Amino acid sequence: MADMCGRYAASRGPEEIAEAFGVRHLEESAVLPADWNVAPTKEVYAVLDRPLKGSDDPAPVRQLRVLRWGLVPSWAKSPEIAVKMINARAETVHEKPSYRRPFVARRCLLPADGYYEWATGDAEREQEVKGKRKRPRKQPYFVTPSDGSVMAMAGLYEFWRDPSLPEDHPRAWWATCSVITTEAEGTELPRPAGNEGPRTLADIHPRMPLILPPDRWDAWLDPSRTDPEELRALLEPPPPGAVRAYPVSTEVSNVRNNGPQLTEELAAPEETTLF
Template sequence: MCGRYAASRRPEELTGIFGIQRWDPKETLAPSWNIAPTDNVRVVLERPLKGEAAAAFPPGPVRQLRTLKWGLVPSWSKSPEAAAKMINARAETVHEKPSFRQAFATRRCLLPGDGYFEWVTDAAERELEEQGRRKRPRKQPYFVTPVDGSVMAMAGLYEFWRDRTLPGDHPLAWWATCTVVTTEAETTPLAGATGGEGPQSLAEIHPRMPLVLPPDRWDAWLDPARTDPDEVRELLAPPPAGLMRAHPVPTGVSNVRNDGPELVTELDGPEVGTLF
């Protein structure tokens, strides 16, 4: 799964990387190294503009950098309460699940990030738990990030939900939300893995990982005219192995109230661990 990630690039940089045609400075988010479910996040999407904003562009979809809430609320949902539970959508079933099916066909996006976090319980902690000597095993956070330092473009879906308890022109009447598509984690050795302590593959960290799309799939994934489910599913193939690395980071990231670049600092080895 993906339940916490970092995104520190400025909008100006993302504009160049993704070929953004429009972004609203009023929607700018501060860099964050500890993004959590229900936070506002940046996404790249393509859709037509409306009103005065559309006059500056040719007819048709416009590639935009938008701010959405992480945790998808289906358009047919009676309330937004389930948003925190819909931060991820499984690549294997996203095309058939009622909550994601329509968004998968027509409302796909990319979530730019620096990397994502997962927590690992080592063998010693698991043994203590099995022996009943540890009720809550301590876990070590790891940061998974592209080897070359490039942006991590996570496949995502977005949706609009209307709060019908409010007038249509109320600023909170419409919710724009998103989810991250996940896939099976790689079992191939991680870049830099030495066979010593620590996970040797992404699958040893967690069985699931965000579906990171390489640049040659961005255009097809974002294209809202590409609506055939079978055609879109072809884009869900995992990227080539060996593109990601993982390193232990300070346990401070386990507290969602903490933020800052120090949370992705690479440690020489695992810390004592943290309850999470």
Template sequence: MCGRYAASRGPEDLAGIFEVEKWDVAETLEADWNVAPTKDVYAVLDRPLRGSDDTRPVRQLRVMRWGLVPGWAKSPEMGVKMINARAETVHEKSSYRRPFASRRCLLPADGYYEWVTPPQQVPGAEDPKPKRGRRQPYFVTPADGGVMAMAGLYEFWRDRTLPGEHPRAWWVTCTVITTEAETTPLAGDTGEGGPASLAEIHPRMPLVLTPDRWDAWLDPGRDDPEEIRELLVPPPPGSVRAYPVPSTVSDVRNNGPELVTELSGPEEATLF
């Protein structure tokens, strides 16, 4: 799955990378090294401009809330449980079927975090209960230092308790599409005793799209589910590296570039 990621690039940088034609300065977000569900995030999408008679899709950088709320939902609270959508079934599920057909986006990231739980310690005669170590966070990031473009979906939700002109009457929310984690060797060194593949870190991973698939993925005119599913192909093996980072990232209240500091190896486990 993907439950936490880092996104430090500013709108000017993202506009250049994704060839964005329109973004609102008023929606500028601060760099965030600990993006968590329900936070506002940047999303790249192709869609006609709001309030324009021109129906031509325009490449935009928009701010959305992470955690998709289906249009039919009675409240936005269910978005907390819908931060990820499985690539294998995203075209079938009622919550994702419609946005998969026409409301697809890219969610830019520096990389994402996953936690590895050490194996249980073998109990001794004096302590018969098995013990486990503290979970070690790893940061997964493009091996070339570039942007990670996670495939996503977005949706609009209308809060019927508010008048239409209210600034919070409409919510725009999103989700990250995930797939099975790669079993191929990671690029670089994960430290002594570190995982050899993404699958050893977590069985799922965000589905990252390479630049040659961006335009087709974002095209709202492409609405054949089977044709769209063909785009959901992970990047080539060795495209990402993973390394251990400070456990302070586990607390969402912590935020700063120090959270992605590369450690020489897993932090010393504290048994409890």
């Protein structure tokens, strides 16, 4: 079972993100277009605390950086591993070889409007159509903060040196990231009167990205915090009702589709179609 779908929406500009997270430094190149269908290997915004490049001051500064989604460990022989490294499980992030070093030294927040997840359960059941076994198309849901605020997904980042390029080449170093995930069980969703939708996020999918509330941002980003157990204590799911989930068009299932219409709420899940 995959940790999460690997797709989210990020339409906020750098200035809005900087204000929300108290960013003090914006990279000149940190300008990405609004994206309502962010997929693995794309460039994404990340908020992190670290000394400024080229500065003599060792004090960490809150920055907005552009990273590539899909972590490439520093010891990797090739960046091709990135597509398998989009998620890091909260339960084992402190001990896995690919993640344990960045967990204690290179943590970040990945701003989002929300993320997409495709419902499992009944959608997994095969159906017989004209004598052939078929699987119904899964219904996508959009999960977003109930109050409309920015979603801060806990992440890790890492640097990888491309040995095939000279040191001064602009692409000699890769800056990559991964989203930390956790169990969705117990994450209750608000249910308006008459709503027959999912009661918890686990009704949609058993895993979810680890969403951190503002009161944990400073502690998570602080590079001076290196005790694994203290850091793991920060990885708690959001409180009940903090996020809501609603069905959206299956257009989001195709990564080539983009635009704000992908996050528009449907009155009910789309009629099941078959591959």
